[in-house]
Amino acid sequence: MVVSNRTETAVRCLRKRSRQIQTRTGAGITDGILHANMEEKRRDETKMDKMTYGTIEGVNKPVSRIFFGTAGTPFKNGGDASELLDGILALGINAIDTARVYGQSEKSIGDWIEKRGNRDRLVLLTKCCHPTPHWEKRVSEKEMRKDFARSSELLHTGYFDIYLLHRDDPEVPVGELVEAFNALHAEGKIGAFGGSNWTHERIDAANEYAYRRGLIPFTVSSPNYGLAEVRGDIWGGGSVSLSGPAQAEARTWYAETGMPVVAWSSLAAGFFSGRMKSTDAGRVGEFLDPYAQKGFAAADNFERLRRCEILAEKKGVQVPQVALSWLFHQKLNTYAVISTHSPARMEENIAALHLPLTEEECAWLNLM
Numbered sequence: 001m002v003v004s005n006r007t008e009t010a011v012r013c014l015r016k017r018s019r020q021i022q023t024r025t026g027a028g029i030t031d032g033i034l035h036a037n038m039e040e041k042r043r044d045e046t047k048m049d050k051m052t053y054g055t056i057e058g059v060n061k062p063v064s065r066i067f068f069g070t071a072g073t074p075f076k077n078g079g080d081a082s083e084l085l086d087g088i089l090a091l092g093i094n095a096i097d098t099a100r101v102y103g104q105s106e107k108s109i110g111d112w113i114e115k116r117g118n119r120d121r122l123v124l125l126t127k128c129c130h131p132t133p134h135w136e137k138r139v140s141e142k143e144m145r146k147d148f149a150r151s152s153e154l155l156h157t158g159y160f161d162i163y164l165l166h167r168d169d170p171e172v173p174v175g176e177l178v179e180a181f182n183a184l185h186a187e188g189k190i191g192a193f194g195g196s197n198w199t200h201e202r203i204d205a206a207n208e209y210a211y212r213r214g215l216i217p218f219t220v221s222s223p224n225y226g227l228a229e230v231r232g233d234i235w236g237g238g239s240v241s242l243s244g245p246a247q248a249e250a251r252t253w254y255a256e257t258g259m260p261v262v263a264w265s266s267l268a269a270g271f272f273s274g275r276m277k278s279t280d281a282g283r284v285g286e287f288l289d290p291y292a293q294k295g296f297a298a299a300d301n302f303e304r305l306r307r308c309e310i311l312a313e314k315k316g317v318q319v320p321q322v323a324l325s326w327l328f329h330q331k332l333n334t335y336a337v338i339s340t341h342s343p344a345r346m347e348e349n350i351a352a353l354h355l356p357l358t359e360e361e362c363a364w365l366n367l368m
Helices: 005-025 082-090 105-116 141-155 174-186 200-213 245-257 281-286 290-296 299-315 319-328 343-354 359-365
Strands: 052-054 066-069 095-097 123-128 160-165 190-196 220-222 261-263 334-338
Touching: 066 343, 082 105, 082 343, 105 141, 123 141, 141 160, 141 174, 160 174, 160 220, 174 190, 174 200, 190 200, 200 245, 299 319, 299 359, 319 334, 319 343, 319 359
Parallel strands: 066 095, 066 334, 095 123, 123 160, 160 190, 190 220, 220 261, 261 334
Antiparallel strands: none
């Protein structure tokens, strides 16, 4: 496989970042999945052992391979999610995904953090600079700082473990954004940073800029990724996916660089929830919202769902577990964003981390 100069640059950039962190913390950073070795208060060890962890350059604690997604209720409406969040944390999920644009999500999370006093146990990821409701782009240092100030107020913290640009604006030179992120990092406001819904080419260009100037690069990315192939720009504003044959080059880049992927809609916005069957193609409106219908309700995805059902029955597990296991068996350094109203359902999702699939089964699930 031929590796481009830019890919080589990205790899060097990430390795350099690792050395910078080792120098600053006095601790080595290892690759791959780590089992829980949390220095915070010990929780239920039986449940903790089910969760697996990875490292993300710039984050000074292990990161659970599942991020808890908070774009829906009760978070979106600012409701009290304390019991739900308590249950999720007790399962060993210490990573929380939110965004300035997710309604009152940051407020719900922040209220819980303030009540529990547990900020040091969490990996907080929030996102900035989403377009306006009229899709006017707002990717700039000014908007990054504006969103940071509001998110910081709502989340009751002056520091985010991971800070991402929610969308890209290709008209803005990457150097300006790399410089802005580095400034926030130097001020002690953010740890790792990167882009959500950024193409790998733009991330590559940003990291080449950083490498040539001795700056900190992007060390995390959050595109869509999962077994289902998304159709079009599901959310608008330039959403980016790694799924499907057309994205093979992007997946190769991620595999070669080891860039962490925080995959949103990893269960295709409920398509693989298990509630909807492969025979329900004629009544998807009963199970999926309009965005999910637009993005995932296609014949090839229903066939993937049918094959998940077959394999789930064979292995005595649930459909979501098969779909998630497929994701974690890919060659990318993947973390999955998953939402649920039930810690019990999340515990089932965690079990997918340990569900074995052969290469042949993975290929069959993906219609190969």
